[in-house]
Each structure stands twice: as C-alpha cells, then as structure tokens.
Amino acid sequence: MSNIIQETYNGEVDTRVEKIIRSRVATNIGGLWDLNALLKFEENNTQIDAQIVQIVKKSLSDQTDGWGGRPAGGPFHVFPCGALIARWSDRLPEEAIMIIKNFMIDGVLERGNTENHWLMFYVGSLLAAQYWSGEDRMWNDLSPEAVKREATRWILGMIERTAVNGHHEYDSPQYHTEHLVPMIILLEHAVDSNLRKQVEQVLALYVADMALEYYYGAWAGAHCREGYRENTWKRSGSISGLQYLYFGDEPFNSIYHTHPFCIPAVTAKYRPPALFAEMALDRTRPYIVKKTKAPRTIYRRVKTEAKPVRKYTYMSPSFALGSSQTGLPGPGSGPIDLISWDLTWQGENQEAKISCNHPYRSPERFSAFLVGYPQQIGRQIGSDKPYLQWPDRLFGASPYERIMQHKGTIIVLYKIPPDDETPYINLFLPRNIAWVERSGWIMGDTGTGAYMALFPIGPYEWTEIREAGSARFLASNPNQIDGWLLRINDIYSGLILETQESEGHESFETFCTSRSALQPDVESWPEQNMVSVDTLEGSRMEMSYDSVHKVDGEPIAYDDYPLYGAPGVDAPLGTGKMKFCRGTHEINLDFCVDNSQPLLPIRVIG
C-alpha cells in the first residue's frame, strides 16, 4: 500500500478529528480528559486560561479527610494529568501546572485493581516522573527515577504478555479505550525509544482487535467486559468514539462519537495504519476471525487455573455472530462483565442484538477475583452495583455455560445445578421483529439482509424486559434495556441459533420452511450430554457438553487457535510476531520476545 493511501486515510481521520473537537468544545468541557479539546482548539487568552484552571482545580479537588488532607485521586486522574503535562506544558497556565504538580508530587494516589487501571496509573506516573525528574521525590516518597523504572517495567511487561498470550482485558467496548488512549499518549511523549517502539506495536494490535470485529458501529462477538447493562445496545461503552475516529463508516453523531475518554486520542498525532480501517470496513464476503486471549485472573475458589480464551467470530455481510471458549475453571468463577457470545446486525439501539446467559449469582462469584471476605463481598459489591445480582441480568459469565460455533450457527448449553439460585437462562430478543414460531423454532427477519432461527432447549416463556432510564444517553431508545426476555426455565437448558444471509433464500417463508424442517437432535440431552444440529449450509455440528465439539465429524482444535487468525493475518500464538496483509500492504510486528525469560505475571484483575 502506498504512502498515498496512508496520506489519504490520515486526511480522512483529520476531518473527523475536526468534527469531534468542534462538537466537544461547543457542548461542554468538564474534565481532565476532554480538556485536551479545549487546549487544541482554543487560542491562548485570559478567559480560556481561567477556564482551564477552573477545570483542573475542580477535577483535582478531592482531598483525603481531616487535618493534613492531601489531594487524592486514582487512575482516571493520574493518566490525564500525566498526559496534560506531557503534551501541553507550554500551553497550560502556570496555576494549572502547579495544581497538577501538587497532585502528582504531594497527593495520595490509588493504583486501582484492574489492568486498565494500572495502565492508566503507570502511564500517568511515568509521564509525570519524566517531567518532574529533578524533584527529590514523588507522592509515594520514591524518586522520579524509581517511579519511572517501575512504570516502564510494568508497561513493557504488559505489552510483551499481550504479544505472547493475548490481551487480558480483551476486546472491551468499555475499557479498550482506557488501554488504547494511554498508549497513544505514551507513544508521543515517552523519552525511552525502546518503550515507544513496543508501544507503537501494541497499538497496532489494539487497533487490529477493533478492526477485525467491527460491524457498522458495533463491536461484534464476545468481550471480556461489556457490563453496565449495555450489552443489548448497538453501541456500548466509549469505544464508539475511537471506531468513528479510525474507521469512519458512519455519519458523525455528537452524542456517541465524542466520549471524553477518547479526546486525548482525538487530539493526538497518532494515525494507525490505513490497512486496519480497510479490514474493518470490508464486508464484501464473509470471513472468520479467530483470536486467543490470555486466561482470566481467577485467584481463589477454584481448583484449577483458567485456560486461554478462544474467540471465534463469523463476520458476514449482513450480520456478525461471535462467541468464545471462556476457559473458566468451573464453579466459583464468573467474571461479572463477561459476554460470551452475541449476534449483531444493522439496526437501531436494542433492535440489533441477541444474546443469552445464565445469571449466575453464587456467593463465591465475586470473591473468586476480588479480595473481600467471601462472607461479605456479595453484599459489598451488590451495594455499589445492585444490578449484578438481578435475576433478569443479561451479562456476566456462568461456569455452567458451554458454547460451540460454526460460521453462522451456534449451540449454547447449560447444566445448572439443581440448587442454583437462578435455575434458568435469560434470552434477549429485540421487539421490533415480527417473530414466527414453528416446530420449536423461533424465526425472524432482521430486515437488513439476514434471517435468524432460534431453537430454545427447555420450556420457555415470552416476557418483557424493560429497565427504564439510561445510565448514559442513548441515541434512539431512552431505556437502559428494552426488549423481549425469553426465560428458559430448565436447569438443562440451551439454545441453537442459525443466522443466514437472506439472499440465499427465495423468501423469509422459504427460510422458515427449510429451517423448521430440520429438527436438531436433542434426544441425547442432557443424559448423554450431546446435542447436534444440521445447518442449512449442510454442515453437521455435534456438541458434547464437556467434551469434544465436532463439525462434519472433525473435532474443533481450540488449542490450535492462533493469536489472531483472519484473511490476511498471520499471527501464531506465543511468538510475539504478527503479519497483517492487505493487497500489497503488509504490517510486520516483532516484539522481540525472549522465550527463555518468564513473562511478567498478571497480578491484577484482567
């Protein structure tokens, strides 16, 4: 791919940058993250300077209690402070710089407890230590050099781990932004050239992650964390801003393309390789994306370690179906935000997603990856996030769920213990579709080129789920959740779903006739642990609950999944080397991993 294509792409990104910044400045600048827009857009003058000081002062106004109270904050303050000082020190009013300095040198800072928290914390700390390298000590009584070295070790270790085993906090519409944006700022402002090189490479992986499963404004398939009751949304999390920035694809929308967390990236010089945008937008033919991601951090209440996560996403022109082998080690483990699978198509909010789950709520669930006492942690976490315990919950992992996927067809099976608090599964269906029920199949036409057929395993009931009021703004539906809830009331429940391009069928009616004529074999379920189905494409899928998954008699070799697998992508697991190709354009990454050395262990929730 020539420089001309990259330059053209860069120009397109520049145009979108302008739209985002103008919109952000015109609405309201309220925090340390979107302050970057003001600094980029507005000329230096007294009034703007006063506004900048006011924003910085207000954002860093928290103090520890009582006598001797000092400025207090966590990763969401530390990173933007480091970013502001690294990028805008010649533009920030002196008073603002002193407030930030007081925070970073004399504050009481928190590192947080998730991978994105730590990345923000360490990037912000490193940039501050670089800037105030002449100070005797930082906030934690360590020298700037000691702070810088610790941050560098963690960031380099985390990058290497990601390049070898896959990202821990993978493909999260909420938290990918908090990984990508700090890395961009680091790329542009780290003094250490080796660090910058590694950062630039891991940024390519982060953008590749976004591109490979991008589908008309949505991030299709499985996610490590897509909580906050947003997984029925077309666009969840803050990632929409970065998707628009780097892929375009949609008309600009001032609501969901201007999330404050995206603004430091919007105002940066970084432009990813144009190849990734082309990959994201190419829907000329269906393709399969395979990914390996690092095992989830489950540190007690289980007997064995978690296994690597294997993702499989079928990207078809009119729909995307993605799922994961979560690798969870059984009862006790149930990460709260995990989305193991979903089906996505073009449509409005809450009208273009299908997913189901078992709303696992064992008392052990939180304590498997949080340090609080198991005897109290359910109540403790439930106080802050009561929806994590709600019976209608549509997100979060269950240790009793097993999944198999082949192209546009998925089988999801559950074996829930009889004494489980929620002995059923929840299936979300959009309400804008006129569903057809025939011979056990529920079938629908997306209206945008795809037909769907669902076969619930177990007795089910149509009910409504509507949670009024949105935690955040929504584009076209003011409710947090709004759709059909099919409760499948069986501890041995499940779902078979097949989605096909409509152009392969004469009509929706013929699709319904064809699909309902082919009954899945559930005779051996649950006694023999086996369910099988013939797809309309002619493949036979056989799924054994805790054993082999076969397609046309061949076992699926999950252990053979690469780090990334897709057309034009060559990225074997464990090597730290990847190649992304499109036409004549090639991106080769080599993280120069020394396999004789141990990786930095993940000692944080990821």
Place this chain on the structure above:
Amino acid sequence: MEIIPSNHWIIGSNGVYHGTPRNSWTRVGAQEYGISSLIREPNRLLAGASWGSGLWEWTENSDRWKQLHDETLTEVIAIASIGGNPGLIAGSPYGVATGSYDEIGAVRWTHHSDTLQVNERFTNAILVHPRDTSTWLIGTESGVIVTTNSGSTWKQTTITDTPVRALIYGQNLFWAGTDNKGIWCSEDGIHWLSVGHTVDGGAIFGLSEAGNSILAGTEHGVAIGDSSGKWNRMGPRYLCASVACHPRSSLSWLSGGAPGGLWYTQDGGEYWYQIEGFVNVHSILAPREA
C-alpha cells in the same frame, strides 16, 4: 522514642489510626487506603493495603507513607516481619513474596509460591515461627501450608480444604482459625488438633492471646476459649475481622468489625462500647507496654 506512643492502640481501617479507647484517634499520614494488615516496630510502622494499593512504611519524621511495593506486589492481605531491611514477607492473592532494595532505593519483590495450586497461593495470614525466621506458616484458601526454607519448598499440614484467615502463636502453641472447621491448635505447625468453636459457628477472621485464653474474631462477633474446646461468643454480633488484648490487662480488648466498627471492653466482654468514626476495621495492634 517510638514513632507511635507505646500506650496507643493502632488500627487499620480506611487509613491507619492510633489512639486510646476513651480519647480521640489520630490518622497516621494522609492515606485512606483499606488497610488489611499492620506491623509495629520501634522505628517504623508497616501497613498492607488491599484493592491494589500495596505495602507502605511510616518512619520517624515522615510526612508521608513510603511505598514499599513494586509492580508485582499488589493486593497485600497479610504481612510478617523476618528482620532486616525491608525484612518483610507480604501475602497477597498471588502468594507470598519477600523484598530487597535495589540500587536506587526501591523495593523489588520475589514471589515464592507461584508453583502452588490456585487456592494454596491465596494468602490470608502469615506467621513466622518464633524461633526460626525461615519457617513460615501460611493461612491460605486451602488450609495451612508451611515452608522451612524461606519459601523454597512448601508442604501441606493437616489443615486442608478450608480457608484459614487467622494464625497466631500463643501459650507455646500455634493457633489457626478456619472458615468452616472452627479453631485448631498445634505444637509444631504441621499436625493440628481441632479445639472446637462457639455454638454459633461461622468463619474465624482473627485470633489473639488474652491471658490464659485465646480471643477469636468470628463471623458473629468475639469469642473466648482455649484448647479445652469450650468457646463462648459474647458482645455485639458482627463480622469480627480483628481482635486484640491489652498486654497489661487480659480483660481489655479492642475488636474490629468489617463492617461493624470498632468496639472496646474493659471487663472481659461484659460491657462493650463502640468507638465512633470507623466502619471497617481489618487489623488491630495492641499497645506495646509490657
């Protein structure tokens, strides 16, 4: 001169505080981390913090806590002293680690239990053998494990298959509090005998010597007993995460709930007084007075 008055109690709550029950309490420094564990030495105070906040040291004339953790030491649940500088064992969900200073004055940590099973790594309590600083008893999510060579190798003890959140040495015996098997004691730290529980049962979170008896912080409040197996629960009911006895008065106890606040008794548990201002108290150190 000690950095904290020797007649003061020290507690770990949202920050570290010192004081006496009938008077006001003073926070040490500005930190408000959730403190899980404390060590008091004549010239320094050490605090382990959960939720990723690591390990901290307070010394004479400090104006702030000094960071002792690095990028590998995260959610500190238990700490113990082995002499030297920094001279500490730190326990976290990822196992036990020891630290040493690097050339620029930062502590770097080495983990010693990475090869253990998941539940054996998760460290709730650490007890260093009173006569051998290379022998450590570790209360894990899967019982008590022991090393006699500073973490090079590990062996199981007879307490298995239950979380152990409290370990002490008192009355020439080792004592362990479990989640669902009551209280145990041992002469060698390897072979343990069950010594019963209160009729209320529930997990044990803290243990402390009180004269000829042992105090237990239980899921339902404070209990007192001994190796004869009789345990009596007394006072307010709450999840008692920590309990300590005054060294000069076996009837004066301080007890911390999580949640439940901070409580004091001067008469061996007949009357209890709540000390206002605290909700979660995970660690209590008694005064140093002999």
